[in-house]
Amino acid sequence: MIHVEGLTIGWGARVLMRDVSFDVARGDVFVVLGGSGCGKSTLLRHLIGLERPMAGRIAIERLGAPRDACVGRGAAPAFGVMFQSGALLGSMTLAENVGLPLRTWTDLPPAAVEAVVRAKLALVGLDGFENHLPNELSGGMKKRAAIARALALDPPLVFLDEPSAGLDPVSAVELDDLLLALNRALGLTLVVVTHELQSIFAIATRCIMLDREAQGIIARGDPRWLRDHGDDPRVRRFFNRQAAPTAPAGA
Amino acid sequence: MTEPAPAPPFLLRRDDPPEGPARLALGGRLELAQAATLWAGLGAALARPAPRGLEVDLAGVEVLDGAAAAMLAHAAEAARCAGGEVRFTGAAPDVAELLAWHARAGRPCLRPAPAGEPILTHVGRATLAIGRETREGLDFLGQAVRAATAAVRFPRTVNWRDAAAVLERAGADGVPIVVSIAFLTGMIMAFQSAMQLKQFGAEIFTADLVGISMTRELAPLMTAIIVAGRSGAAFAAELGTMRVSEEVDALRTLGLCPYRYLVFPRVAALVVAMPLLAALADLVAVAGGLFVALLTLDLTGRAYLVQTQQAIDPVDVVSGLLKAGVFGLIVALIACERGLHARGGAEGVGRATTSAVVTCLFAIVAVDAVFAVLFHVYGV
Incomplete structure (x- = not known):
């Protein structure tokens, strides 16, 4: 589904990650994990085509390199994206937000758009909130609405940035369940950036773990296997919630 | 502040016995409330060198809080750096632990304090910023031109709904302020010129002066300044907020080009709205002049209007x-550019908005x- 080869990314002249390669298969729930500041979100921004890599290649099936929306006639996006804060358009109601890609990229008459929007909102448990504005919703509802918008065009692939960050445990579990259900029922491939352990064990089929010092991937595979059998101390610390060793106190 | 300071509720005493290390005995309550006294006391006690080392006796400490622990750790570190040896003794377990937490050798500061940057560094940074902003501005201009050509080739990809909404907000909603200012400006121009022209018995030329100066210069200029303050600020703040809350990125991932979806409708709306507003300002300014002429000059309304008609080409x-149309284009482009390049949260949006209005006024x-x-x- 996604093929990444020799990817080098960074900001300005500063390299964050060097020569990273991985593949995401169809139907995977592929989790990108790592500590804060290791470049997870930056990697995501490259995968979805918002930033241009310093070197290397990103190919998304039936798409090639991610496209720039500003070229030519533009094209319907081949995948959906959920941003960490939701990034719903604040001046539009939920129905307008979810309907925006449908109105832009399909010839559906308004009534049909409305029907699809209602169904998508119901899918994420937000039926009835069609005419609410994003700032009238809680954090979890915003994220779910953003998932509905990402699913509006029925893409086979959805990227999610920290879906359960900042949510209470119940909402977080509900969101994980929703993602699993979508993965099963729609055969949706999910690429999830997160550092929430419970969420990782609940949903991930495969993962890669990034590290800031190593500037790349330090582990890949099934997170449960990595937790129990991983031999890299950084990986074990992450999965077992242990603090990094520090220099002894005093002199 | 004339009353004598109360004795501190803690003990701080240094002894320098002839043999062995110097001793600093601390006791009582070492807390934030007494921190200033403690700081001064520690400074004084450790100012004298202790060539055979220093033993800090904490046996008498009843209470130690974070601030006091930080000060102790800092003083000990400073004394060590000066070459002395410092040891803490007699501390109760909880006191010792708190001290250990505060004495962890942190990593050296990664970045010098922001204030007090050398002037050359500052100049260099500002120069680099000019280069970056120029590049961003040119990039924006190129994108805007590309969006305009795309809008002509594929009119369906343009967000006409936004254009209509912006036309209403920037145009129709601006009518009251444009009308009032134009009317007042017309009145002021008429009044000032009438005063002078009266001395030569040439009051009738007030109509010429108001008519020509308003239509050629003042009406477009005043309208542009109002629109820069109203709509320029609004565009920059709106796009800036969308930018920092990732809404612009979200648009891209929905396959929508921000230049076509956000910038083009605003530019198109202002290019249409500005001449309309300026035309209205022309009319109202002449009415303002007429009002003054009727009140203060011995002219009939008909004579004034006929004179105006003859004067204005x-x-x-x-x-x-x-x-006015060009001003609209410039205001919209500058404001959108500043908004789309806002960075860094609420403060960044404020900076973008200020910069948009200032740049617009200068450019106008x-x-x-x-x-x-x-x-x-x-x-012409």
Whole structure:
């Protein structure tokens, strides 16, 4: 589904990650994990085509390199994206937000758009909130609405940035369940950036773990296997919630 | 502050026995409330060198809080750096632990304090920023041109709904303020010129003066300044907020080009709205002049209007409206550019908005000057 080869990314002249390669298969729930500041979100921004890599290649099936929306006639996006804060358009109601890609990229008459929007909102448990504005919703509802918008065009692939960050445990579990259900029922491939352990064990089929010092991937595979059998101390610390060793106190 | 300071509720005493290390005995309550006294006391006690080392006896400490622990750790570190040896003794377990937490050798500060940057560094940074902003501005201009050509080739990809909404907000909603200011400006111009012209018995030329100066210069200029303050600020703040809350990125991932979806409708709306507002300002300003003429001059309304009609050439009006359209283009482009390049949260949006309005005002006046020269050269 996604093929990444020799990817080098960074900001300005500063390299964050060097020569990273991985593949995401169809139907995977592929989790990108790592500590804060290791470049997870930056990697995501490259995968979805918002930033241009310093070197290397990103190919998304039936798409090639991610496209720039500003070229030519533009094209319907081949995948959906959920941003960490939701990034719903604040001046539009939920129905307008979810309907925006449908109105832009399909010839559906308004009534049909409305029907699809209602169904998508119901899918994420937000039926009835069609005419609410994003700032009238809680954090979890915003994220779910953003998932509905990402699913509006029925893409086979959805990227999610920290879906359960900042949510209470119940909402977080509900969101994980929703993602699993979508993965099963729609055969949706999910690429999830997160550092929430419970969420990782609940949903991930495969993962890669990034590290800031190593500037790349330090582990890949099934997170449960990595937790129990991983031999890299950084990986074990992450999965077992242990603090990094520090220099002894005093002199 | 004349009353004597109460004795501190803690003990701080240094002994320098002839043999062995110097001893600093601490006791009592070491807390934030007494921190200033403690700081001064520690400084004084550790100012003298202790060549055979220093033993800090904490046996008498009843209470130690974070601030006091930080000060102790800091003082000990400073004394060590000066070459002395410092040891803590007699501390109760909880006191020792708190001290250990505060004495962890942190990593050295990664970045010098922001204030007090050397002037050359500052100049260099500012120069780099100018380069970056120029690049961003040119990039924006190129994208805007590309969006405009795309809008002509694929009109369906343009967000016309936004254009209509912006036309209403920037145009129709701006009518009251434009009308009031234009009317007042017309009145002021008429009044000032009438005062002077009266001395020569040439009051009737008030109509010429108001008519020509307003249509050629003042109506477009005043309208542009109002629109820069209203709509320019609004565009920059709106796009800036969308930018920092990732909404612009979200648009891209929905396959929508921000330049086509956000910038083009705003630019198109202002290019249409500005000449309309300026035309209205022309009319109202003449009405303002007429009002003053009727009140203070011995003129009939008919005579004033006929004189105005004879004085104003259609070219005057058209050149003014053309300028207004260009002002609209400039205000919209600058404001959208500043908004889309906002960075860094609420403060960044504020900076983008300020910068948008200031840049717009400067650009309006500068372009007006260019127009004055061009019109003069080509005899318009």
